[in-house]
Amino acid sequence: MTNLSSLPSQNAQSQMKVPATYMRGGTSKGVFFSLTDLPPEAQVPGEARDKLLMRVIGSPDPYAKQIDGMGGATSSTSKTVIVSKSSKDDHDVDYLFGQVSIDKPFVDWSGNCGNLSAAVGPFAIHAGLIPNDRIPENGIVKVRVWQANIKKTIEIHVPVVNGFVQETGEFELDGVTFPAAEIQVDFLNPADSDGSMFPTGNLVDDLEVPEVGTFNATMINAGIPTIFIDAEALGYIGTELQEDINSDEQALARFERIRAYGALKMGLIARLEEAETRQHTPKVAFVSKPKPYLTSSGKAVIENDVDVLVRALSMGKLHHAMMGTAAVAIASAVCVPGTLVNLAAGGGNRESVTFGHPSGALKVGAQATEAEHGWVVEKVMMSRSARILMEGFVRVPSDVFE
Incomplete structure (x- = not known):
């Protein structure tokens, strides 16, 4: 007979609940977080944040399936986004993108995800990061985003119907099965700010x-x-x-x-x-x-x-x-x-x-x-679309930071 006193305590087996939203943006999908909803350890860049996001997605997974996480075992579905009130003048929110490796233990912060950029505008509105007086009963909300990975501005034009973000519609995007509402995404001055658009100096x-x-x-x-x-x-x-x-x-x-x-x-x-x-x-x-x-x-x-x-x-x-x-x-x-x-x-x-x-x-x-x-x-x-797939909490084992 099993000695129950030898089993780990419930507290040791517990999981933490982290508010999260699972969204499709363009032909990608990922787990979105408001910065202030993350555990304190993960609200700043570093090992703790990376450990949390990897565990959320289900990486590293030597089977390359991400069965024990929210990832879908492809580069398009092994993604995380952190959004916060902007630290920049004349911007609404800061957007940080983390590409989670599927089979290796790291998060790549070196670039942006253009597809998920389309979802940042709707997420910012849903998360209460855009003032109510900016949201019309019917019309377009221009969400001005500071893309923190590459230090660039993105303007996301989010349609609103009856005071809510319009998510369904007739816009068709190749690579996405179902139609949705069209979102125009403008990438301003997208070339590298620190050097030439052609880093070698040559076109070819x-x-x-x-x-x-x-x-x-x-x-x-x-x-x-x-x-x-x-x-x-x-x-x-x-x-x-x-x-x-x-x-x-x-x-x-x-x-x-x-x-x-x-x-x-x-x-x-x-x-x-x-x-x-x-x-x-x-x-x-x-x-x-x-x-x-x-x-x-x-x-x-x-x-x-x-x-x-x-x-x-x-x-x-x-x-x-x-x-x-x-x-x-x-x-x-x-x-x-x-x-x-x-x-x-x-x-x-x-x-x-x-x-x-x-x-x-x-x-x-x-x-x-x-x-x-x-x-x-x-x-x-370019035109993309975005939709909330699920919202609530993602659960992560409490020993994730150990």
Whole structure:
């Protein structure tokens, strides 16, 4: 018979309750927190915060399933967001994004999530971070967001009906099954503030990757650091879907090697080994001229429907659609004549692009000018949608900080 006195106490087995909201934003979803709702240990950056968020999501998981957490075992669903009243003048809220590694014990804070950016505006309203007198009975609330990871401003235009955030609607977003309300997201001055939008100073570079090859590459830091390579140079045609890449371990290893050497050339890391703990950035994408193809849902994309085809990898896997921040990088690169993305889209001056991705197509607008010190992108605009999936508390074992 079991000796009950030898069992751990209920207190030792207890869990803490942390207020949280589970949201879809664009083609991603994640767990959202108000900063002041986090345990005191996690209200400041550091090991305690990372431990909490990893446990919430269910990482690190050697099975790569995140069964014991809120994550969905993909880069699109292993995400966390912390929102607070803004510390910046003329901004409403600060938005901090944490990309949680699935199988390794770390949270990557090096970049933004453009898809979840669309959900930050609605969350800020739901969480009471926007004054009531700013919310019309019917209309649009412009939520001005300070993106704390990359130190950039995002303006999120949230529709309101009868005094509440409109979440359902007829707007369709490829990569999301059901329609919802349209949310316009504007990324202001998305290029790197601390250096050139093209960190090497070139629109196209020779990227030498030992044991893989040398590739023409456009390396840009706008939205998120991204390495663009021509699909044909990699042996692809540009219409590939997830299973074509993600089932090929040799291909994934090759992309990771390209990513690491690209990060080194872009000055994002000082040593090649640092790429292992900086999985969120940079991204690697390959581009090609338009071609007809069937999306992952069986929808036909006609050649004339798109200007260019783009496939991008996130956290070591081909993305099922397109990361919002990578869409910003695509739009920024396409409006600069001479980049690989611009050339694949037909060249010349452009103010928008419709690109094909594995789940369909997306149109993104951009405003760019050539200044004395190089090209400057003033704003990138796109339409997304967002919806609350669940709200209440997430439970985390009380020994998480030990």
